[in-house]
Amino acid sequence: MDFYDWALAFHLLAAFSIAAALVLYSVLVVAGRRMETLEQTRLLFRVAPVGGPLIGVGMGLVLVLGIVLAIDSDTFQVWDPWVIAAIVLWALFAEVGRRTGAYYTETQKLAESGGAGVETDVLARLRAPAGARLHYANVAIFLLLLLDMIFKPGA
């Protein structure tokens, strides 16, 4: 096994780390819409922190190792259209992810504030389409990235 094989293995592991976080958040988004009490939503928010490191480390490693692989490869270049498309999609994914994270972090803070009438607001935010739409947009971008990585259009 040479350097390229190791870099590819960790690039793949980083992509799986992002995917794992997306599945975790998907389950929480779906489950969150069915919650009926504030206590239940607080329990859900205790599961969510695992996704942060998974997606953070995954995003960093997948980009760095992806660029390293393109530089190291004799077959591909960093300026190949599918590599540039992947970098653009990565940036788009990061931005939509940031907005999704901000929406649910605000909901979590509201749930933990415990003030009067908070339960209705928290449940309404979890059932509102805004957060879910952002999340599903991110899942769609990730699928596009996966298609780009596998089919390598223009390569």
Add this chain to the structure above:
Amino acid sequence: MLASIRPDSINIALLVHVAGAMTLVGALVTAATAAVVGWRDETSTLSRLSYKTLLYAALPSYIVMRIGAEWTYSKEKLDQQPSDPAWVGIGFIISDLGAVLLLLALILGGIGLRRSRSGGGSGLLKASSVIATVLVAAYIVAIWAMGAKPT
């Protein structure tokens, strides 16, 4: 390097395999996390979430991953070689053992969840979450093998 210049005809099979594997690993991470966080939970909210994730996400995605694996294996004509490369062998071993462990986790979790309604079953639910955690570790090895392709 060979993986990066594979023929286009393999790509759809590979997409099915990778998408299934990604969903499977994500479902296992989610189920294990929800179960472990729920160990100290008085209600069964997280245990139920963990079990439903295993049943409705991990099990179907395992089937998709395995169909994709067999399809890719056939498309790459690995079935026509005298013996499997080491990385394929690692994948098959982990996948086969993974199926047994996943079914075991589902059975233990299902019984545990049923017993939790009458105040018991916590040991079975913990066993189910431990199995899910072991499966995550095993699939990390499988992902490494699929990427690095050790000989």
